[in-house]
Amino acid sequence: MTRPNPSLLVLHSLRCCGHVGVARVAKATGLTESAAESTLIDLAVDGLVTYLGRGFDVWGLTDAGRAADAERIADELESAGARTAVTAGFRRFLLLNPELLDLCAAWQLRSVDGVMTANDHGDPSYDARVLGRFADLDRRAAPVCAELAAALPRFGRYRTRLADALDRAASGALAYVTDDVASYHTVWAELHEDLLVTLGIPR
Amino acid sequence: MRWIRPIRARTEESAETLGAKAHGLVVLHRLGLPVPAGFVVTVEACRAFLRTGRLPDGLGGELATALGDLEAATGRRLGGARAPLALSVRSGASVSMPGMMNTILNLGLTAEASAGLAAETGDPRFALNSRLRFLSTFASAIIGTDVEPGEALERKPRDDEARLIGAIEAVEDLLRRHGRTIPEDAGRQLELAVETVFSSWDTPRAHTYRELHDIPHDLGTAAIVQTMVYGNRDDRSGTGVAFSRDPGTGEDVPFGDVLFGRQGDDVVSGRSTTRPLRELADREPAVWTALIDALSRVEGHYRDACYVEFTFQTGELWLLQARPGRFTGAAAVRLATDLADERVITRHEALLRISPRHLHHVRTPRIAASAQADILARGVGACPGVAVGRIATTTDAAVRMAVDGPVVLVRPETSPHDMRGLAAAAGIVTARGGPASHAAVVARAMGKPAVVGVTGLTVDVASVGAGGRTVGEGTLVTIDGTSGEVALGSPAVTTDTADAHLRRLLAWADAVSGDHSERDEARRLNAAHAVLRPG
CATH class of the missing domain: 1.20.120 (Four Helix Bundle (Hemerythrin (Met), subunit A))
Known part of the structure; x- marks a missing residue:
């Protein structure tokens, strides 16, 4: 059984949980907080997620991130049969x-x-x-x-x-x-x- | 007959045997009110079924006999290709277990009977719509999850037959995938429906409900079988729920929802846009007059505000359920005081009907009538109280924004998925649904002010629109869950609307206890209760 890739896990956790902080992404994915945060930053560079500062300290999907998640999750489902x-x-x-x-x-x-x-x-x-x-x-x-x-x-x-x-x-x-x-x-x-x-x- | 009783005025058994719902129908018969013809399979039959896993010996024969009587009385035949009879089969225990058990509508509408109904009425869309409702309610019951016929049930001018046929095929497919079929033999359908209703007593969800509410597991439910009346028959048909008085305030005006051209549980589900009950007076004055008369007679019987469920078919009213209104808070205080003034109950009875718990809820805040409030929109007040907060348009936004202060969640409608948002919000506003919608029930359950059914309210990604104005997420609003008003900003609020009634009630309490000293309200009420309920 292949382990799911961390990038998809993190992206998808935001799709299911809404706007959440790093700690909740870590809990949802089973990654460490530092691994979750570094993945979030990579996804932000790709324009798929965005960080809300101003006292919120949460991450959320962009429209592109939502579309990418739908596509990748569908691929994962089909390729796993x-x-x-x-x-x-x-x-x-x-x-x-x-x-x-x-x-x-x-x-x-x-x-x-x-x-x-x-x-x-x-x-x-x-x-x-x-x-x-x-x-x-x-x-x-x-x-x-x-x-x-x-x-x-x-x-x-x-x-x-x-x-x-x-x-x-x-x-x-x-x-x-x-x-x-x-x-x-x-x-x-x-x-x-x-x-x-x-x-x-x-x- | 051993297992079956006709539903009529002379039926004498108690609610323990007939179930509370069937017993309520017997009461309606005694009051001379219109109830669709039918019979009830008793709670004892259900207990036998629960013990052995099959319908008791003799019930099959009794069902055939009772069905024959119903066919003779109506001049129609179950599953018949001409003048087909259709039935509703509903659960009804002696205790309330709302939403836990199954209901099957339009039973007997086989493909052949539906064709017969189409020929008889000259309205194939109506016949298909009714068959679809039959299949989806039956499928929901035997599969155990909601089977949503969705938009296909909307009665629209362009409600084309192809769409209905497609929806019917989809439900049939779903049943096949679950390895289930609905028998084409209408008599066998009836037996299966009774079994299905009895089985629904024992679903894990119903089991859990009884554990939580101290209801014995061996109590069982009755199954009520009645001739269908069709709220979806034509534009002069519909369905609704009504209270004899306003359950939010106790005021002596009828209150409820009506849905034109629709059938069954559409009102309770909140998925459909209901209309205020009062619209019935303009559109169907004869139905309105009959309903007001019925509410008055039922109220007289219970000596209490009452609740009824009704359907009207081509301008003719039928009652499907009746029970006492179960008012709380300020509404309970006003109701008890008014009933005593009307000499329906004594002042002592009025005092005994109010528990100290009701007093906790009696000073429900309202937007002050004199306030110069800037009203953004008006809907139906579904849970009394005033909430002031910033608009959030999604559950996620509500949860996020609630950290910084109170939030009013504004949604087109709500589903169980919005629970987090509902829990986080101080108040709730929905564009669709009536006082019995999901949002209304949850709001009342949580004691949160709510306004539902705000006609013309639009909810976008981060803004809401009403009355030609658009305001953004984060805008401060005040909602009054009694009047249904949604105001911009924070207008003045008052808490003494029921004071006059409460003062009178407590004066009666002091007269009973003989103690006129300064004490809090709960003590004054308790002192009267101690005299009226010795020991």
Whole structure:
């Protein structure tokens, strides 16, 4: 199995994550921060990505970068002969997606006396129940990720990142469920976007 | 019959047996309101199915008998080449599990029956549109993911038949790829639809929902089978949802959405541009009058504001669901006070209907009526409250900009993918969709002010346009999720619109408790509750 080239990994991470800083590119790709940054600079020289300063400190795709990503990702999919497997994985992902959104809603809100109220996380038993359901969903998501990673190795990062978010949440870092930029929900949404882009499905 | 009950006024079983939705339909019958003819397969049949994995013995025969009765009553035949009968098959448990289970519309519209419907109505587009809806709802149910018929369902003047036929073939292809087919035998379709609705009780998603909401897994759902009424029949048809009073403020005016020339769940999905309910009064005055009468009767029955789902076919109203309105916050306070004033409920009942939780939400801010606000656009208020922030036109921009201060997310419409942006924003504005759209539901769930259905609002890459003006991303705006106003800048805001009602309610509370000392509002209410609910 060939390792995906870092340039495409970095370019594609911006396509799936939007405008993000070097640290998030590194997390998304599995590269070190210095490797990610040097790749970003090379891509900027080619006019494919651009750096937003002025206190933002994030990188984003240019129009040319978006077009180049679409082309290279399509090439990668076809040359790996992975379209059928990724399509099947995407279908299984879509079965899980509404449930994930339900769980995020249940994490953020609960009904008290018939009034939807923000979950203030003052009731550990409720939080534990919701996290238990997240863990159950995650067990069913794992084989889908494995199937995708077998077709295209770069999908393997999502498994690592999802597991990491859930571990942190379980050990008390509650922001890793829906709030943090490395939260379960954020990583999941990036996987969703990645599948759409990879298969060339318009949103 | 053991497993099936007709839906009619004399049906006596409780919601535990019939499910809440079918029980609501029985209530509508008792009130003399128009409900499409039908029957319900009971919750017990579902429990038997869940235990054994197949429909219980005898149900097949009972379905055939009930179907025969329906055919005799309507003079139509399921799957018939002439005067075909079409059915809706919907889930309905005794507890609310919104969006978790399946609905199948236009069941029985086989290729042959659709041709019959086209010949009968002289409208082949209508018949194809209805068959497409049947196939896509059935396919969604048996495959387990949404099958989007997409734009092919828009009823447009140039809604050409080739496009509909193409969409029908696409759904049939999709089913084949999944190794599934829909039987051409209409009676067998009905059995399969009931099985499918029962099976949807046990999807992993429904299982998770019950775990989160303390609902027993062995409860089961009923399956409601009714004669179709077609909101897509012609320009004098449509579908909608209505509250008897405004759920945002409690004001005694009907409130809701209507969608002309469309069928089924298009209103709830928010994918389609709904119109304010009031437009029904101009376009279909007879339907409007019948609906207002129905809302009043249902409200009288529940002694509470109510919610109904309805369809009208060629100028004739049909009710498909009814339940109490479940108002909260300022709307709940105003509703309870008004109902007591109208002598529908007593003052003691009014007090018991308001929980201290409602008081937290009662002082919802509004753009002050006297403010000289520069109104950029008006839509439908979908979640009360005022938000002030800079315009962001994408989820990414909202997340990025929120670091530096509050953001108002402005989108054509939202999908689950916008959750990060919705979470990051202080307020939400959408061009399309009504008060039950995805954006509205999420906004209310998050307690964020929202304005939806802003007609004429355009959203570009980094600017928004309305009323001939264009403003850039980053422009400061103020939105009022009660009135639906979107104003430029930050006009004056007020929080005392429900004060008069709240003051009266709390005076009743003090009269009950006999304590007239200075205390906060929740304590005054709790003291009254302690007297009214001893122990």
